[in-house]
Amino acid sequence: MTDLLNVSGLSVFYGAKAQAVENVSFAVPSGKVVALLGANGAGKTSIMKAIAGLIPARGAISFDGVDLAGTPARERVKRGIVYVPEGREIVREMTVRENLVLGGYHLGGRERKDRTAMVLDLFPEIANKADGAAWRLSGGEQQMLAIGRGLMAGPRLLLLDEPSLGLAPMLVRRVFDRLRAIRQETDLGIVLVEQNLVMSMRLCDDLYFLRGGMLVGHRSAEELKDSAARQEAIDVYLGAAA
Incomplete structure (x- = not known):
């Protein structure tokens, strides 16, 4: 089976001496x-x-066989490649639907509309709150919104x-x-x-x-x-x- 992601000898430093990651390798x-x-x-x-x-990082990261350096x-x-960060980081003042639109900002109007419908179908807990403010969602619903926003990009x-x-x-x-x-x-x-x-x-x-x-x-x-x-x-x- 072809590796979608290959990480080889990855090292991450913060500042001159603080090393957070040392020589990590794995594949997906x-x-x-x-x-x-x-x-x-x-x-x-x-x-x-x-x-x-x-x-920035040292080592090699390849995606679908292509080196991502630079x-x-x-x-x-x-x-x-879409990252859903720790802590959700949704835009609380915007509606659920507007948060999803942000995730698909680079898509055409029709595709963005179709992907929004797909995400709301996948997460019915937030579908009936799509036009309400994101801050009103529970913690679990906010996490679903964060994942849904990531899926909007078509990862x-x-x-x-x-x-x-x-x-x-x-x-x-x-x-x-x-x-x-x-x-x-x-x-x-x-x-x-x-x-x-x-x-x-x-x-x-x-x-x-x-x-x-x-x-x-x-x-x-x-x-x-x-x-x-x-x-x-x-x-x-x-x-x-x-």
């Missing part, structure tokens, strides 16, 4: 979901921002940064249910940053574990179905962070 095959797991400060968000072109963030979006690779952050368990399940529906209905590749191992393994094909900016382990979701293997991964890679 077409249509697959890969999780990056680890505690706060493990380097997960830095990796996502580097892939999205939002911060490619600005705006161009990466046009090629199909081939969706970078999701901690979609469960700050949500009650019931809302986490609802968000992940929608993500499972997305992967069943499309060939979208997803990189998921999470701290929730149980929810991640239900959605993902492969899970990579990070600590201190370094890749310290890899397991397939199939391997982690075994309770002993799952507990071993928690003890060895996540510890108290799990």
Whole structure:
């Protein structure tokens, strides 16, 4: 299977000496979901921002076989790489529909209208609030809006940064249910940053574990179905962070 995304020897520095990510390598095959797991400060968000072109990085990042070196963030979006940041970052004063339109700003009117209808069909929780202010949505609904806004761009690779952050368990399940529906209905590749191992393994094909900016382990979701293997991964890679 062809790799949609290939990250090789990725390193990220903040300032002259502060290294956030060191020599990280992984791949995302077409249509697959890969999780990056680890505690706060493990380097997960830095990796996502580097892939999205939002911060400089060393190493190689290729998308659909093409090296992305020197490619600005705006161009990466046009090629199909869309980043949904931690904390949702919706425009609270705008309506739900206006937030979606922002996500598809580069599309023609007809395509933008069709994609808006698709997103609202996928997330019925926000469909009947489409013309209301985004700040009125619950936390889970705001996360659905953030994901929907990302889908408006027609991505081939969706970078999701901690979609469960700050949500009650019931809302986490609802968000992940929608993500499972997305992967069943499309060939979208997803990189998921999470701290929730149980929810991640239900959605993902492969899970990579990070600590201190370094890749310290890899397991397939199939391997982690075994309770002993799952507990071993928690003890060895996540510890108290799990």
